[in-house]
Amino acid sequence: MEYTIYLFNSLTRKIEKFTPLEDKLVRMYSCGPTVYNFAHIGNMRSFLFADLLQRVLRVVGKYKVRWVMNITNIDDKTIRDSAIGSPAWLPEMGKQTNDPLKNLLKFTEYYRKAFLADIQLLGINLRDFYKMPKATDYIPQMQDLVRRIVEKGFGYIVNGSVYFDVSKWRQHDIYGKLYHIDFDKFKEGSRIDADSYDKDEFSDFALWKARKEGEPYWEFTLNGVNCDGRPGWHLECSVMEREILGLPFDIHTGGVDLKFPHHEDEIAQSKAGYGVEPTVFWCHNEFLLVEGKKMSKSLGNFYTLRDLISKGIDPLDIRYLMFSAHYATQLNFTFDGLNASRKARLRIQNYIYELFQNQNKQGKNPDAKELEKDVFSALANDLQTPKALASIFDFINENPANDLSQDTAQKLIKFFEKFNKIFNVWEISPRKEEEIQIPQEVEELARLRWQAKQKKDFRTADEIREKIKSLGFQVIDTKEGYKIEPLSK
C-alpha cells in the first residue's frame, strides 16, 4: 500500500503534501549536537524526532533517505570549555596542550563519541546517517561563503570579524519569514557577537569572528584585510548542508528554539551567498519540559541520558515515551510518565510474545491489514504517533493474542516487524527462555562421573548420576562426551 506523507512546514505554517525534489530520494539535514557536554534528554527529543521522521519516510513513504546530522565542534561554548585551565576539562580527555585548536578537537571528540554511544542506546542506528560532518572539517568552504556574502554586499568587516548586514538584506528579501516576525515593528539591535541572542530585535550577526588570544583560529584574508579567526555557528550549517546534500534539499529539522536566530540566519546566509534557500520543508520539534519546567541545572531537573540510566531506566522506555507524544506538542517528562510508558511498551512486547506462541488451528481473524492501514496513515499524516499507538491498543484490547488464529497471529507479527522498523523498541521474536545457570558443584560432579566412567567404575558413575539428579540436573552421554541439562526439560 502506498501512503502519501504530509508534514507540517514551519515556513508556511501548514501541513503540506510531501514530495521530494528528486524522485524517491529524500535529502534531509538535522541540526546536530554542540559537543561540549553530554546531551540532555531535551536534546535527545530533537534527535529522536529526526530519527522518527527519517524512518517514517523510509518505511511508510518507501523513500530512500540521505540523512545528514552535523556535529558542532566549534562555537562559543566548545571554545570556552576546552580553553587551557578550564574546569570542564576531564582527565579522561588526556593532557591539555599549548595549542588551543588541538585542545578543542580533543575535548569535542570526547563528547562526540559519547553522543554516538548515547544515541545508539536510544535506538538510533548509525548506519542510517549518510554523513555526520564536523564543522572544523569545512573551514575553507565556510570562508568561501563569507567571501561570497561580502562580495554581494551583504557582509562587512569590522576589526577582522565579518558581520551579516541584516538591514541591507531586508531591503532585498524578507528576514523573519520562518520565525514569522515582522521585524518592521522592531527596533534595530546592536551588532551581535554571541552565537545565541535575544529575539526581540534584529541584529547584524557574526559570520566570522576575529581571532582572540588563546582561542583556536584559521588564517583568512578577505579584501586584503587580515581576518584570521573562526566561523560563527550559523554559518556552519549553511555550508555543510550545501556541501553534502546540495541546494535546495528537502527537509531541515531542529528544535523550535532554533527557528530564530539560527535557522532564520541560515536562510539569509544561504540565499545571500549561494542565491538559493536551503530547504523546502522546515520541521521543528517542540520542547521537552521536566516536571513542568524548562530543564535547567539550577532547578535540579536537568538530566542526561546517563543520569537516567544510572537510575536504572531503560533507554528504550525513553524512546517510547518521546514517541508517545506528538513531536509538535510540548512533552512534560516525569518519572510517573516514564513508568507508564514502560508499562505500555511492555504490554505490546508481551502481546508480540503471545503472538509467537499462538498455534491455534481456529480462532478469530480480525483484519491485520486494517490495523496496518490505521497505524501507517496516522504516521504518514505528520507523524501522529499517539494516534498510531491508540489504534494498536484498541486492537490489542479487543483481540487477545490467544483468541486469534495462528494465521492472523503470523500476519500481526509481520505488521509489528514493520512497525518496529520505525519505533525500534521491541523484540520481534519468541520470548527467550531464561538461561539456566548450571551450578559449579553439578559441573564438578559431572566431571567426576565422566572420569569414573572412563575407568569403567560404573558403580561410582551411577552413584554420582543419582547425586546430580538430587540437585535437579541430569547428565546425558553424547558422542563428544556428555552434557548437563535441568531435570524439568
Ligand code: AMP
Ligand atoms: P544544541 O546541542 O544545544 O545545539 O541542541 C541540539 C538540539 O536540541 C537542537 O535541535 C535544539 O533545538 C534541541 N533542544 C534543546 N533543548 C531542547 C528541549 N528541552 N526539548 C527539545 N529539544 C531541545
Ligand code: ZN
Ligand atoms: Zn544548525
